[in-house]
Structures are given as structure tokens and as C-alpha cells.
Amino acid sequence: MSVLDKIFEKAKQNPQKVAFPEAMNEKMMQAAYEAGKDGYIIPILVGNGAEIKAAAEERGYDASVFTIVDINEEEYKNKVIAAFVAREDTRLKEKALGRRMQDPLYYAMAMQKVGEVDVTFAGIDYTTGDVLLAGQMIIGLKEGISTISSIGLCDIPGYEGSEGSLLAVGDSGVCTNPNPEQLADIAISACETVQGLLDWEPRCAMVCYSTLGSGQGELIDKVKEALRIAQEKRPDLNIDGEFQLDAAISPAVAAKKVKRESKVAGKANILIWPDLNVGNIAVKLIQQFGHANAYGPMLQGFSSIVCDCSRGAPVSEIKGNIVISAVRAAGLKN
């Protein structure tokens, strides 16, 4: 059973309510419909109710699969606004939120913030920037976390690591040049993301060009400081370093280079890159030379799950990412 099959199976056991603020987009509606009809999620389409209803009928979808939330319907909107402003962890007040909620993306996220849906799925018409900004404004960052970041899940043919062919890596997509505190938060968030999605015991390695002092310089100092902060903030998590990539994932190399006890060295299932240059290049190397499938990016650091889907993604990939986000949302409840 592939990793995606396992995630799909997990979704079916506990389908989550997923809001779609881009329901009029044909690919998005199809992916939402297929994921809903197959029982992986409960799709909630947010937008102009009459338009969505007409489009769904025209496209031949069974209307009973969808719940449609009409953003022009005042009574429900006011209920969401009242619940939102009553929360202590929100910033916008009634009037400002009401204005923002004329936009389906903000409407869906406000529903998520007050628990009417479990996750918002967007990004096919909205840009990544739109989704990140709305997420910061409405959902907010997780307490104690200073930055939004992302991880990807790589399925690498022929790789025999501590989780078989799978390896989680981050951040390869969002945080350009994290300072030590941000880098620590990326590692902590990554541990929580893989716990929620895959039930792994996280073993997170902070990688750079040095293993336990074999190299020196400011690039390494940043990683060491990030490690210190991460370990201090979350001593319950297995976060270790600083390691070179081979010392992180190869037991033989770890045995030679890491002369102290480590729960991570040689068997890391998460790699944290020092910056986005490394992260972007590393993922491309894994894909180009390792012929890996890379799932994600999965956004992390928000107080609940915020998703961004690739604008050029085919329906099958969108569906996969919808289901991944639903399983992450379910994992967050545990």
C-alpha cells in the first residue's frame, strides 16, 4: 500500500469538513466532488450560492454530495462573525471582518476559525500570497510559533531509510532565510505535521555542512543556535544536529561521525534545511536524480490547517492534497 493509499484510508475513517472558496473553478469543484463522493471528506462550497448550485447542476454532479454556503446570506454570516469576534485569539472586529468576508476565501477561513469547518482548501485561483495573508489574518499563527513554513513528503524509489522510501523535508517553499528562532520553529512544526499526518515518531535532523563541530562558520552557528532553541522549547521532541545529510540518514555514516548517543543520527525521518536556497535545490535534486514523488508543500505554523494548492495541478493531484489536508486536520484534533 503506497503512502497516499494509507492516507486516503485514514481520511475515510474520519471524514473532515473541507471548505472550498473557489468552488466555481471547474477543476476544484470536480476534485471536491470526487473526494466527497468517495467518502474522504465532507465538501462545503463557499461563494455565491445560486451560481454554485447552477454550475454543479450543469456539470452533472449529484447535489447531495455538496453543502453550499451562500456568502450573501446574512443570518449565517452574522452567526459566524459573532462567534469569531467572541474569541480571544482573533484580531478583526465585527465591521472589519464583515467587509473581509465578502471574499469567499476570508469567509471560509472565518468558518474554520469558529469550528464550522475543519480546513479551508484554496490556491487554484487565489495566489499563494493571498492564501498566506488570509491565513495569517483570520486563522493566525500557532501559539509559540514565529513563522509560517512548509514541508514536503518525498517518496524516493530505492531509498531505504527509517520509514522505507519516505522522507519528510522542510522548508523548501516558504521561509526564505530563517533566523535561528524561525528555523527552530520550522523543525518543531515539521515534527507536529508528520505526527498528525503519518503517526510517525518524529526524528528530526537539522542539517548543514558540519556534523557536530566538524565545520565552523556563521552558517553553522545559525543551525546550532536553532537546534538549541528547538531543544529548549520542545524537549519532548527528537530534534538533533547539527548533522550533514549523510550522517542524518545513513546508519553507517552516523556510526562513524556521531560519537555520542542520538535518537536521530542515521535514522532521521525529517530533514530541516538551513534556508530556502538549500531547500529548493535539495527537493529538485531528489526529484531529478532520485526520481521521487514529492507531496506538498504542506503549510505549517498556523493555529489550524491552511492549504495552498498548486495552480497548475491536475484534478488527481488536487484531490490528493485535499485528502492530505483533511487527515492533517483530523490529526490536529487528537
Add this chain to the structure above:
Amino acid sequence: MDRKELEEKIIELVSVAYKTDNVTLETSFKNDLKGASVQMVALVSEIENELDATIMLADASACSTVADLVDLVEDEL
């Protein structure tokens, strides 16, 4: 609200969002405040709440100084 009142209000909101005193119209977001995007989100939210102006976060983030932000909000009022 006249320009002077708007300037004072925005200086007050910037001081709260970035938890710092000594904010002036010449204060630079990048060089003086060195804030993360989280603080800019807090600032934009407060501007929306207090001044009834919806400004785009991207536009606010593009402001170099507090005076630029006052110009942006003034256009929206």
C-alpha cells in the same frame, strides 16, 4: 479625521503592533522596526478595526516608512 489626527492614530497603532515607543513619520519599517510579517498583519488588522479602512496587506508591506502608510490609509478613507 484630518491628516494630523490620522498621523497620530497610525503612529499609535504602529507603536502597539511593534511594541515600541519613539515611532515617528520617518520611522522605517525595514531598518528601524525590523518586524516580521506577523506584526504587519496585526497592524493592518488594527487599522481596519480602528479606522474602518480596508487596506491590502501587500500594499502595507510595501510601505517604506510610517508616512507612506499614512498616505496609503488616507487614500482608502
